[in-house]
Amino acid sequence: MLENGLMMVAIILLINIVYVTFFTIRMILTLKGYRYLAAFLSMIEVVIYVVGLGLVLDNLNQIQNLIAYAVGYGIGVIVGSKIEEKMALGYITVNVITKEYDRDLPKQLRAEGYGVTSWAAQGLEGDRMALQVLTARKYELKLYEKIKELDPKAFIISYEPKAIHGGFWVKSIRGRKVK
Structure with missing residues (x-):
């Protein structure tokens, strides 16, 4: 499945969207005083991060993977901030x-x-x-x-x-x- 270039790009994109969304929510939870929930979320976040980064680093010769990682990061920031707006904590x-x-x-x-x-x-x-x-x-x-x-x-x-x-x-x- 990971041999297909398009599938690899889609997986990297999705992984980074999820990772950065978790990252954004974790930061906000930490700032709002929800330490234990933020700590739990960070454990999931770091696993997603390592898997996504590993896929990119294993395939650095494929520029589209790096682009997918960067685009996923940007989309993740938007998704995370939208979720935070809906949560409206505090x-x-x-x-x-x-x-x-x-x-x-x-x-x-x-x-x-x-x-x-x-x-x-x-x-x-x-x-x-x-x-x-x-x-x-x-x-x-x-x-x-x-x-x-x-x-x-x-x-x-x-x-x-x-x-x-x-x-x-x-x-x-x-x-x-x-x-």
């Missing part, structure tokens, strides 16, 4: 700055199920309202859409918090779903 904090005091933005976001803290702020052009919204990453895009719907000119910055402790979020929001 939480995000979104800071929103708006000059819309007449709208009750915090109340409307809370009604949608988001955890919101708000305060008065000063910007270059005067008074503003600052909001800090904490939500599960799986609701990130929905949150952005809602903020833009309520205030299309809102200034939005988001980041992933490393640790969360205490407050209303820990007590009740973690188990609650956004509408």
Whole structure:
């Protein structure tokens, strides 16, 4: 089966797509604190890597194998990142700055199920309202859409918090779903 050149290219391509997908997911799991799952995944990943690299190194005289390895690597990065987007592990904090005091933005976001803290702020052009919204990453895009719907000119910055402790979020929001 491995004597067929086209079959060899397909196998190398597929092996590298799977390897890099595992690699990407393992890295994200490690960063998110899922150490044991990441360690288990790395054991599978390294076996796939050694087999794929072995096939390429045993057949270095065939340039199409090296090309298949490189293309598989690139596709694997895309597939791994798409899977990570779907997994959407963790939480995000979104800071929103708006000059819309007449709208009750915090109340409307809370009604949608988001955890919101708000305060008065000063910007270059005067008074503003600052909001800090904490939500599960799986609701990130929905949150952005809602903020833009309520205030299309809102200034939005988001980041992933490393640790969360205490407050209303820990007590009740973690188990609650956004509408």
